[in-house]
Amino acid sequence: MGSTTAFDRRIQAGPANVPLAVRDGDDSWAELAERAAGWEADRVLLVTDGAAPAEYLTRVRSVAAATAPCTALDLRSAPAPGRPPADPRAPAGRTVVVAVGGEQACAVAADLRLPTTLAAAVGPALALRRPPPDARALPARTAPALVWVRSDLLADRPAPETRAGLIGVIRHVLAVCPARYEALAGALDPEARYSASTVAAFLAVCADARAALVCFDPYETGPALALAYGRRLAAPVRSAAGHPLPPGDAEALGLLLAARIAVRLGLLDAAGAWAHRELVARNGSATGLPGGTDTEVLADAVAAALADAVAAALADGSGLLLLAGLGRPYCAGGRLLTPVGAPLLRAAAESLGPVAVPHCRRPVRALVTG
CATH class of the missing domain: 1.20.1090.10 (Dehydroquinate synthase-like - alpha domain)
Known part of the structure; x- marks a missing residue:
């Protein structure tokens, strides 16, 4: 399904714009650190759900801590945040929320989403968080400022996890972009053994399918229902x-x-x-x-x-x-x-x-x- 291992997309979803950066290799950490330096954060909240490999999570935390004091919130033992800190007594300043992990982590209202499972990368990491019913304008963080995906990390994940994530790719092809049917059928492997470039191609299919539908249906209540x-x-x-x-x-x-x-x-x-x-x-x-x-x-x-x-x-x-x-x-x-x-x-x-x-x-x- 192609040979690209790194690419960028911008998914326009109504008034929001979701930047997607797919990268491959450890050299990408330097780019992430450079982007983090521009956050202008007073503190960083790292939201996890147990789906990220320990070494990857350590590297992300190191990048975040280099920009501002960093604390962690594990969703397995704490409720998901809205836009923390919710406590009005908390000191003033900008909190940057970084979500790292699977579908649960990538569903929070984060500034930066780093999905570590294919299911999260083709689903909630790219979706807008719906605003309250009485909201008159698009809140700043219904959409992430950046979605950062390592295709080589996803390629190395356990086969059952990868196989489960590919159901999302299959869903996109069946319901949205059937022109990719032959390519997907030829690429699928029941043993779930994929190169980083093939995983990147899967991600590109889903990003393009989403972009085609959410431009005028950002909250997926009309034509973009096909994504589910x-x-x-x-x-x-x-x-x-x-x-x-x-x-x-x-x-x-x-x-x-x-x-x-x-x-x-x-x-x-x-x-x-x-x-x-x-x-x-x-x-x-x-x-x-x-x-x-x-x-x-x-x-x-x-x-x-x-x-x-x-x-x-x-x-x-x-x-x-x-x-x-x-x-x-x-x-x-x-x-x-x-x-x-x-x-x-x-x-x-x-x-x-x-x-x-x-x-x-x-x-x-x-x-x-x-």
């Missing part, structure tokens, strides 16, 4: 399994379940459903429910999840974003969220058992170009 395709179904899959699933498998099965639902509604053809299964299988992720899973429990869990409002997205309705084709979210009545009845949900959930998606022999190119 299948995610609403992951939690019900996870709870129905009855035991912990390998990382990313619930998200993978959420994609497959969304495809099954769309097929049963007559929106997506067999080729589109096969394309979902093909990418998931090439990634080495689950393509069916584990043995012993109660599909009736799964169907009930899905139905219950859909009864809830679309949290923090559209407060006036519920439903699923479904595809009418690769890269073509289904829209009816001006809505991208399709209500789905319990009988259909149950039938689609049951099909995730031993019954496989019928194999489609149409070439991949036909899936992409129609």
Whole structure:
């Protein structure tokens, strides 16, 4: 998927601008230190969640401490901050918040996000933090001032973690940029062994897909809902399994379940459903429910999840974003969220058992170009 190991992107999300810097190699620490020198911080708060390698976290803390006094907050033992310090008695001055780690850390309102997992790098690290409902203007830190990613670090992470993060890349390709389908299918390795340049290419695909959607939909309540395709179904899959699933498998099965639902509604053809299964299988992720899973429990869990409002997205309705084709979210009545009845949900959930998606022999190119 290309050979670039370092690149820069600027993702325009409404009035906010999110700079993304992807780097490779220890020489990049000098650049990060140079950028840190311009923070003009009176203090630095380092927010972590346990997902960063110890050596990497030590280097980041060293860079931060060279600019201002640095304290750490571990989200595993403390609540996530809004814009600390929240205590009005705290001394005046500028606090720079640096988030280092996985999805939990990269979801905070940080000035600098350094994702250390692929899932964080293609998801929350690049997303805006939604302002309070009564906010009249875009708060300064709904968007990070910089997202800094080391592609070589991500390439060296454990295979299960990388495989889980790639579900996010697959989601982007299926729902937003199907022209990258062939390249992604050819690059995926079920053993999750990737070079830094391949990881950088994955990051570029997701950054470009996000940039195409959030320019006029910064909080992902309209067309950019496609960036979360299948995610609403992951939690019900996870709870129905009855035991912990390998990382990313619930998200993978959420994609497959969304495809099954769309097929049963007559929106997506067999080729589109096969394309979902093909990418998931090439990634080495689950393509069916584990043995012993109660599909009736799964169907009930899905139905219950859909009864809830679309949290923090559209407060006036519920439903699923479904595809009418690769890269073509289904829209009816001006809505991208399709209500789905319990009988259909149950039938689609049951099909995730031993019954496989019928194999489609149409070439991949036909899936992409129609």
